Amino acid sequence: MACNYGGNPDMYGLGIRMGFYLQWFGIVIAAWMAKSEVPGLRLVHSFFVGAAFLALILQASWNTIRPIDTYIMLLLTYGSYYCYVPVYLWRLVTAWNPFWDPSRWPVVPTTSLFRALNLVLLLAATSLQIWFWSTGINTLPRDPTCDEYGFFFTKVPLHAGLFVAVNLVFVLQNASNLTVLSVVVVAIELTIQWNNLNGVSDLSTTSQLIPLIVAGGQLLHVLYVWFNPRHDREITRVIGPPRRGGSKRSSTTGGTPPDPWRFRRPAVGIVRPERSFRPSGHAVDTSSSPSSSSNSAQPAAP
Template identity: 35%
Template sequence: MYGLGIRIGYYLQWYGGILAAWIAPEESSSLRLANALFVAATFLALFIQTIQEHAEKSFPIVETYIILFLAFGSYLVLVPIYLWRIFTCCNPYLDPTRFPRVNPGRVYGYMNSVLLTAVLGFELWYWIHQVPKLATVKCVQYGFFFHKIQLNNRGFRMLNIIFCLFLLLCCITLVCMKVVSKVRPSQGKKVILKKEQYKPLDQDLPKRAHLMQILDSTSQFIVATTVIIGVELTICWNKIQDVHDISSAGQTIPMILGIGALIRVIYVWKFKKVAHEAVSSDPQPAGYHIVDPHNGFAQPPPPTPWHQMPAPQSPAPSPPPPNQKPTSWDSMPAAARESVHDLGHNPNYYSA
């Protein structure tokens, strides 16, 4: 469950999500969903295997630690976020989560909260119930905390328990608040502010929002890189074998999905840039040569607005043939001569 292909798939999705938020925001939601499905599949497999092979000899505790490290790695970005909130005294104008590059959406927020709650509950059970069993095992197993440390180290264990318990309480509180807000909506009371309570619009807010977005992406990149280093060092320190090949389909599929997701982000960004340059150089292209940045296919140009369409013109009268002579009175048909005679005696004709 943590072979080389699966690890590469995780790593590329983490970096692809950070990159997509800046160069291809329309791909960010799909990458977030793919990463959440990766975490859900890994956690479900770990849960089932833990139930089937409960003995630590058949499923080493350090392997559970590595799998949880991978599954929980994307959520470790919450650590610098909470530290930053403490440092800024919870100032909302300095909170990076209030100025996201791409809005994650309500459905993803609910699903992510439920998944995070399940993973944190399992981690609490792991640190409280499983890790103390290492005291009876002769082989020392190591974890990562910016250096090599024993998994059953008391301080390391208590730190993980406190951290997981804190995040679990936060997740449960947020989920309960969302459920209560849906069941008991607000009564819509109007709040009338006095004149002195109005605050002027912050002119520096766009710049501050952009700065918070850069800070958020930087912290995500640092956390992702730290988790990757921690996972690889943990495998190296514990001398785990047979986890460095991609010969099976279970390793190849996640790796190809991760590579494809990253290539998709670069592809969308590149073709969107080409399409923008083509439209800028030819504002009114003729024919089917506009490239859609989403799928790369040629699209027809938009229809011309009605107020820009040329006015309809009546066709010009065709000139008479060069050999045609004017019609004389005697050569006209009798019916035509009578109609002309009646028209000349009509008084309304002259009055017009």
């Protein structure tokens, strides 16, 4: 049976969990409603993941965190990356045919900086996942008299061989990003409830209110932009439309559709002559004047 012991509010308190949840759904909603807000949401979420990952690494290196706490933290840090699982499974089904790859047409293109940061975090979180499910789950300190439970669409013993194997090969899969994130939220909350973790549902401290208010404010701003389209158009007018990272776009087999704002009307074959202006305000055509042609024909002085 599960023991009734205190959780770790500094790692996964209610404010911290709500901050992650609001960011997950805020990014998905912003991609539909306010595309100009997506880059900022993605960057802040990467900072959240990086901070949680660093704290988890330190606690694990000091051997001061239990397996159940590590499991919950891995769900938080890796939650948004579970959305990649259906994409890779679909690529496997379609034999990696780029014609059927939905990720080739992102709703909001990402920058080179974000792709690099996201790749580093993904590799780091994946490495930690593999370490935990292969080694850490058996080496981290725990009370052998207490059972610990995880989530796999039902209540499953955390140390069950099948549950460990399933998590090790990442077969948690769903149909859409919202469904994936909803399942991760349910998994985290049910894990806390099943293991009777106390002290992780309080919002009275600064450490819980800061992530909650930051993520909640971002989501409210997304809704504000959605209900006030003029604000979104004003941002686009000032800073320009979003662009893909890098100076040139790499092409894949089958090609990618160009951005709609990259279409330009072809220039008509008319060359306008250069004009200079005298103090009187009369424009003078200098392209056909004898002086200009003679000056251009003279060789440069040594």
